[in-house]
Amino acid sequence: MDIGLVSPVVTRLPGDPNAWEDTAGIEDLARIAAAADRLGFHHLTCSEHVAVPVPVAEQRGSTYWDPLATFGFLAARTTRIRLVTQVLVLGYHHPLEIAKRYGTLDTVSGGRLVLGLGVGSLREEFDLLGAPFEQRGERADDALRALRAALSQRLPEYHGPHYDFAGLIVEPHAVQAKVPLWIGGRTKRSLRRAVELGDGWVPFGLSLDELRRMLGTVRLPDGFQVVLSPGRPLDPGAASDRDRLARVAEAGATTISARIAAKSADHYCEQLEALAELGSEV
Structure with missing residues (x-):
């Protein structure tokens, strides 16, 4: 069972109890990333x-660090830990833009990129960027096929209903032979999309019972990742939270993506030590 981390500092949600993150910066995050890297x-x-x-921020929060800039910095401060976009909205980008920008990140990080990708739901943001909101699911499917054809290729070629390219050089490109694609979502369609076009599923907002039922409706390919969250921030020292990890694993998780309860960056690193020890028992 792999355990990953929902990075602190870079996303701030309403009601988040970790108030220290409000004033934390990149050096705090880099120290945490280095500790997580060392601990495996x-x-x-x-x-x-x-x-x-502004009205949406009351539910979703307003702090979202740019993943490319953030991971570029953290790649230089770590050596092994994977860097997961959770998630990029496919409709905001041309597939070759993702292939070039994040392929460069894969290069500078030594092949540690995982592309978490989603269809998106915030119409105002689509409109702001001039991206079509209607038929975004269909366009996302085409974008995923185009990405699969383009990532790791110097001379990518793809011909689909929404994206069509050939005779172009993308250099640098991803150094992994196959960059993992994890698909976010909370619907049966997102799970089918993940099974058909991706390498993993990252659901949100579903109970463990709902997840078990949904996962029971599909046959998962070999090596397919089911990336589940324990929910609220995890305190590795609490017996109830140790049980929570076990329940998430029993629901079908191959990888757990956890948020950590902490009072400071120093305390966060201490919590990582405890979680690493606990993780070896799950």
């Missing part, structure tokens, strides 16, 4: 929003 955690995450409307 699987991944760090960073999400994507360009601009969040």
Whole structure:
């Protein structure tokens, strides 16, 4: 069972109890990332929003660090831990833009990129960026096929209904032969999309019972990753939270992506030590 981390500092959600993150900066995050790297955690995450409307921020929060800039910095401060976009919104980008920008990140990090990708739901942000909101699921499927054809290729070629390219050089490109694609979402369609076009599923907002039922409706390919969250921030020293990890594993998780309860960056690193020890028992 791999355990990864929902990175602190880079995303701030309403009601988050870790108040110290409000004033933390990149050096705090880098210290935490280095500790997680040393302790063998699987991944760090960073999400994507360009601009969040004020009313929406009351539910979704307003702080979202840019994943490319953040991971570029953290790649230089770590050596093993994977860097997971959780998630990039496919409709905001041309597939070759992702292939070039994040392929460069894969190069500078030594092949540690995982692309977490989603269809997106914030219409105001689509409109802001001039991205089509209607048929975004269909376009996302085409983008995933285009990405699979383009990532790791110097001369990518793809011909689909929405994206069509050939005779172009992308250099640098991803150094991994196959960059893992994890698909975010909370619907049966997102799970089918992940099974058909990706390498993993990162659901959110579903109970463990709902997850078990949904996972029971599909046959998962060999090596497919089911990346589940324990929910609220995890305190590795609490017996109830140790039980929570076990329940998430029993629900079908191959990888757990956890948020950590902490009072400071120093305390966060201490909690990582405890979680690493606990993780070896799950």
